[in-house]
Amino acid sequence: MRPAELDRVTVAEAADRYVELVRARTVTGALSPASAEVYARDVATLVELAGADVVLDDLTGADVDAILLAFARRPDGRTARARDGRAGAGGGAQAGAGQSPSSQARFRRSISALFKHATLAGWVQINPMTRSTVTARQRGGLRAERRALTREQAQGLIGAARELREAPPEHGKRRDQRTELRDAVIVLLLATVGPRVSELVRANVEDFFTNDGVRYWRIFGKGGRTRDVPLPGDVARVLQAYLEQEREPRRESDPRDGRDDGKALLLSWRGRRLARGDVQAVIDRVQRRVDPDRRRSVTPHGLRHTTATHLLADAVDMDAVRRVLGHSDLSTLGRYRDELPGELEVAMRSHPLLRDRPAP
Structure with missing residues (x-):
């Protein structure tokens, strides 16, 4: 009150x-x-x-x-203004x-x-x-701050990304300018697989393959190391829809101007490979679709923390989480494991030493 x-x-x-x-x-x-x-x-x-x-x-x-x-x-x-002045004098300074x-x-x-x-x-x-x-x-x-979203916040963001598959086109946009499926792929991969943002924007279409009915992403990480990470079924389906409905028409219809972006997974509507700085704008755009009660600003690296935190909180094997994130040893996981509200209470309620108590 x-x-x-x-x-x-x-x-x-x-x-x-x-x-x-x-x-x-x-x-x-x-x-x-x-x-x-x-x-x-x-x-x-x-x-x-x-x-x-x-x-x-x-x-x-x-x-x-x-x-x-x-x-x-x-x-x-x-x-x-400073840039315009330099340009007028023949300079070529890059925009801030x-x-x-x-x-x-x-x-x-x-x-x-x-x-x-x-x-x-x-x-x-x-x-x-x-x-x-x-x-x-x-x-x-x-x-x-690079910290994990709560389960409710992460599910709100993932839900908003899933809904983009059925979202109507924005007013005034042509079919080849739509980016809803691409934005959904970006958020779903970051929130469920937890790649580094550099790994995401470097990804090529050929890095995704199917083995025994499961879609995998071959991620090229730090130090020349690669890892094959299976994609959740929902994520694989949205990825396939993006490849068929948005990416391929754009790749075929937009000029390259001499740039070799044809292999890139994530393209702008002009057919260019997305840059690291574009990813944050995509997350913010999807966040605006989330209910305000479940919304919180987050960076791409914060979504990497989210993946690690919730996999570990759900008792997923630590070595499996290490391999998903692409770390060389288990000790590094400590930096990506964030506290979650109420998780200690849940752990104590399901204490392993108090399970299957004999009847009095």
Whole structure:
């Protein structure tokens, strides 16, 4: 039950009150005008990303994750202007991808300060920043924490990927521009087989073969090691549908411009091999189809953690899990085994020493 003194202000109202307070501090010299304007700009961005009419107290840690990652992926206007200037002078600088790590860290500090004030002012019961799983990296910007999804979250994501097989085409897209089956294959392979993202984007169609009725993926991993991993039946069926309905028509109809992407498993709608950076966008797109109560931001490596965690939690042989993930020894599995809510309680309820007790 909410306390009587809780002030259910919207994000826009809270932002206006906070910015007014910040600017007032410049009068006393506690804050420079330039710093106050930086805070105001970041808070305005928060309003844009969170939604002006959303009640501030309704924001959860998952919402903060989405806001931080959405900001991180926004184009950096300063980088674009600098690039355009170099291009005009004959330079060929490559486009920057999203905000710089320093800008991401600054934005995080700005909204952290707002939520800290909101907690003291009675605008929120719990500071949602304390529930965020996005961590700050000194040289890598903001990233979703590489930890496993819970069973409910993983099943929600897998369910959304399965439904893509029957999804209607997006408005305005031609048949050869559809990517629903490809997106489903990406999420299902990451969540059930747990490959490294580099192994996934390097995969070729010829790496998948059938033996005795079972579909296998020959994965080329680190150190020149290969492993043959059997695919779950559902995953194999979606893969086959993608190969027949999306990939082959696209490969035949789109020009290569001299590039040899014809063998690649995962192609863009233009017929190019997908890059590592494209995979996160696919996961985020599928996540938007998941019920909000079962949704949590996750990276490709987080899905690798998810595979390891749930296979081990289900008492799958450790050496079999090691071979699925492509590790050289069992000790490495410790880094991929995350705790799950309630798993200790389940383990103690089914304690092996208390099974088949003799009748009293």
